[in-house]
Amino acid sequence: MRQHDYVAEVSCGGTVLEEYGTNVTDDGKLVSCWIQSEAGKEFAITWKFDVQDGSRGAIAKTYVDGSQIGHDVCTGVHGLNSKQYGGADVDDKTYKPFRFTPISLTDDLGVATHRDLVSLGTIAVVMFQGTKEKKLGAHCVQLGDVVKRDQPLKPPSTTHYHWGHVDEKKPLFTFRFMYRSREFLQAQEIIPYTIEDNQPQIMNAGPGDESPEPELVGQVTNIPIKDESDDEDVDALQRQLEEMQEKIQRIKRKRPPNQSTKVEVKTEKRIKPESGARQRPHLKYNGDVIDLTSD
CATH class of the missing domain: 3.30.1370 (Ribosomal Protein S8; Chain: A, domain 1)
Structure with missing residues (x-):
C-alpha cells in the first residue's frame, strides 16, 4: 500500500502479497486492505520512505496482532530509506521468523485480553513525521587508571544529530493489513473463486461402474x-x-x-x-x- 511518499507491504518468500479491498478513510488517516494468509508460511513486513532528500525523515511503529515489534527511523538517503522485519530478535545474531499459524480456540476468557481480540489478525505500520534535532554533545568524565592507547585519541564531536517525532501523539496515518485464509476471503466475497475452486470433484469409476450412454x-x-x-x-x-x-x-x-x-x-x-x-x-x-x- 502507498500513501503519499510512504509505502508498506507484506511479503512471503520474497513475493509481495496481493492486496484486496484497499480502502482509505475520508481524512486519509487509515489505509487498510485484506491479504491472504496461509498456515505455516513465513512472512516479512517492509515499510519505506520513498524520497531522495536526506534532510527529511520518517518514523514508524510496527505492530503484529497488537504487539509492537519495531520502532525505527528512515531518511531520504539511499540505502537508509527502508526497513524490514522478518521476525522477533532473540539476540544480535538470531531471530524467530514470523509465521502464519491457525488459531487455537479456547473457552477460557482469561487467556486473551480485549486488545488481543481486537488486534488479532492485523499487521499495522503507524507512520510519524520525523524531525532532525540538534543536541549538545556534553559528557561527564571520571578519571580512572592509566591505560595505554593503541592509537591517538580523536577529539569527540561537540554536536550530533538524531531524529525525533514532531508529535508522537499525532501520527500521519496508519497502514493496516488484515490477514485471513483464502476460504474466509472467498466466503466474504473479498477475493474471487478460481477455476480450481469451482471445478467439481470427479470420482474414478471402476471397471464395473461404467454406465451406458443414456438412450x-x-x-x-x-x-x-x-x-x-x-x-x-x-x-x-x-x-x-x-x-x-x-x-x-x-x-x-x-x-x-x-x-x-x-x-x-x-x-x-x-x-x-x-x-x-x-x-x-x-x-x-x-x-x-x-x-x-x-x-
Missing part, C-alpha cells in the same frame, strides 16, 4: 380416439398422424448425434366394439415405419 426415448401415449362416423374417424386419425409426425421430427432434431431414438405411440384401451362396427386401428411407430394396419 433418448420419446413417448406419445394415451391418444384418445372418439367413436365417430367413418369419415370423421379418418379425418381424426389423419390429424393425429400429422401431430405424431411433427412430434417425431422435434425429437429427432433434439437427440444427440449417433444416438438412437425410439418413439412409441399407444392408444387408450377402448370398449370392445359391437358386432358389425368398424374396429379402430392401433398406431405404432418404431424407427421410420408407421403401421396403420388394424389388429
Whole structure:
C-alpha cells in the first residue's frame, strides 16, 4: 500500500502479497486492505520512505496482532530509506521468523485480553513525521587508571544529530493489513473463486461402474380416439398422424448425434366394439415405419 511518499507491504518468500479491498478513510488517516494468509508460511513486513532528500525523515511503529515489534527511523538517503522485519530478535545474531499459524480456540476468557481480540489478525505500520534535532554533545568524565592507547585519541564531536517525532501523539496515518485464509476471503466475497475452486470433484469409476450412454426415448401415449362416423374417424386419425409426425421430427432434431431414438405411440384401451362396427386401428411407430394396419 502507498500513501503519499510512504509505502508498506507484506511479503512471503520474497513475493509481495496481493492486496484486496484497499480502502482509505475520508481524512486519509487509515489505509487498510485484506491479504491472504496461509498456515505455516513465513512472512516479512517492509515499510519505506520513498524520497531522495536526506534532510527529511520518517518514523514508524510496527505492530503484529497488537504487539509492537519495531520502532525505527528512515531518511531520504539511499540505502537508509527502508526497513524490514522478518521476525522477533532473540539476540544480535538470531531471530524467530514470523509465521502464519491457525488459531487455537479456547473457552477460557482469561487467556486473551480485549486488545488481543481486537488486534488479532492485523499487521499495522503507524507512520510519524520525523524531525532532525540538534543536541549538545556534553559528557561527564571520571578519571580512572592509566591505560595505554593503541592509537591517538580523536577529539569527540561537540554536536550530533538524531531524529525525533514532531508529535508522537499525532501520527500521519496508519497502514493496516488484515490477514485471513483464502476460504474466509472467498466466503466474504473479498477475493474471487478460481477455476480450481469451482471445478467439481470427479470420482474414478471402476471397471464395473461404467454406465451406458443414456438412450433418448420419446413417448406419445394415451391418444384418445372418439367413436365417430367413418369419415370423421379418418379425418381424426389423419390429424393425429400429422401431430405424431411433427412430434417425431422435434425429437429427432433434439437427440444427440449417433444416438438412437425410439418413439412409441399407444392408444387408450377402448370398449370392445359391437358386432358389425368398424374396429379402430392401433398406431405404432418404431424407427421410420408407421403401421396403420388394424389388429
